[in-house]
Amino acid sequence: MTQAKAYAATSATSGLKATTIERREPGAGDVEIAIEFCGLCHSDVHTVRSEWRPATYPLVPGHEIVGTVTRIGGAVVGFAVGDTVGVGCLVDSCRECDSCLEGFEQYCENGNVGTYGVADRRNGGGLTQGGYSSSIVVDENYVLEVPAGLDPAGAAPLLCAGITTYSPLRYLEVQDGDAVGVIGLGGLGHVAVKIAKAMGATVTVFTTSPAKADAAFALGADSVVVSSDAAAMADARHTLNAILDTVAAVHDLNPYLRTLARDGALIQLGLPPEQMPPVNPGTLIRKRLAYGGSMIGGIAETQEMLHFCAEHGIVADIEMVAASELDEAYERMVAGDVKYRFVLDASTL
Structure with a gap:
């Protein structure tokens, strides 16, 4: 296990506080990513505050992740150390049902694995923890190439929005x-x-x-x-x-x-x-x-979207925030006071 800096909620009303979390050592098919930017999604607010359903705490949100590959497992073929990559809303799925086999992992019939707040079936059964953190380890099948030419901070919200x-x-x-x-x-x-x-x-x-x-x-x-x-x-x-x-x-x-x-x-x-x-x-x-x-997209379609956005020069309009400003950013999101997406600068963790 390695230690990662993070911001986590400990209850529906706690706000987000600095902490450290454990990340697994990269397995054969894993990619370790040093996170540089993570978009703030309104669904993060709903989840952290248990507004959709009771959340399990402590909880590190964030599913619009862009960063740099720092280590790869021995079986990884699609990525190399130094690549700029992204992780969106999914980090796993059953890989066996019709939806998964057809590239619609978001509709996995046995339950996909979200980037944060759900049981990580393949890695000891703990909760997945998201991108308000300094690093993350993800199976290469759920890692995305961020094309050259896309501003990495502006590209982060593309992984959800x-x-x-x-x-x-x-x-x-x-x-x-x-x-x-x-x-x-x-x-x-x-x-x-x-x-x-x-x-x-x-x-x-x-x-x-x-x-x-x-x-x-x-x-x-x-x-x-x-x-x-x-x-x-x-x-x-x-x-x-x-x-x-x-x-x-x-x-x-x-x-x-x-x-x-x-x-x-x-x-x-x-x-x-x-x-x-x-x-x-x-x-x-x-x-x-x-x-x-409609709900997000599968991994192949998300990669297609990133290349489309790179071809057409599309990124989100963003406002960068430091980790210490996350609670304020949540309040501003609820009030509609942002044009149009907040992005966490992970260097401020």
Whole structure:
């Protein structure tokens, strides 16, 4: 075992405090990574504070990791010491079910292994601990190449926000000339705008805040609709082929569904804490619409996304924070006071 510096929560109300954790020695197929940057995801807040389900403590969050390979196991063939690599939301899966064999490890039918806060089935049964730490050891099959040319700090949030938005756009086969709507302009939404534009789509941003219009246009949006403006929503009816809903608060989907053209689809990405208002099936039936959901992406698709972003110069818009500022950053995330993702500078641990 080796020691790693980290910031961990010890209860739902403790905040994040400096500590040390143990990392396993690299096995034959493992990659040891010196962490340089780790994005802060809103799901980190929910998990640390036991808002989705009771967490097990102590807990080191963080699943948007970028760093440098420091050691590799004897059987590793895909990485070398000195490589810039990433680790996203998954560090293992069963590798045997249909989903895993088809490259959809995020939907592992026997339960994937998240980067933090879950039982590490292959390594003694302890909890996985995440990227708010100085190092991590991960099976090479769940390590990603960070292409040269991508700013490593700005690339970190792509390992969650990037793949979460890229995967449904690929699933829907969005291409040049399609019209895509993005509900919400936060950590997910701002990356969704960039990726959809790079795919050739015309992008409409839906927001509840007129003040976000300039920011949406600066990111590349072609139009902005204030969702509380009934006339603007009426003008947008039947104009879009696909919508990504990135909002994690309770809201009514029916007005957005009416902006879809025939055979359009709305994909839910944000996970509200409570039940949403019901979708009117008549709205779906009259235009042969689809309403679905999507969760991150598999390892191969995440690697594909990183290369796509490198080709098109896409990274997240970030604000760097020191370890001592993590609790403040959490409060600012809850208040929506960030454009658009916080990233931890691991050198401050």
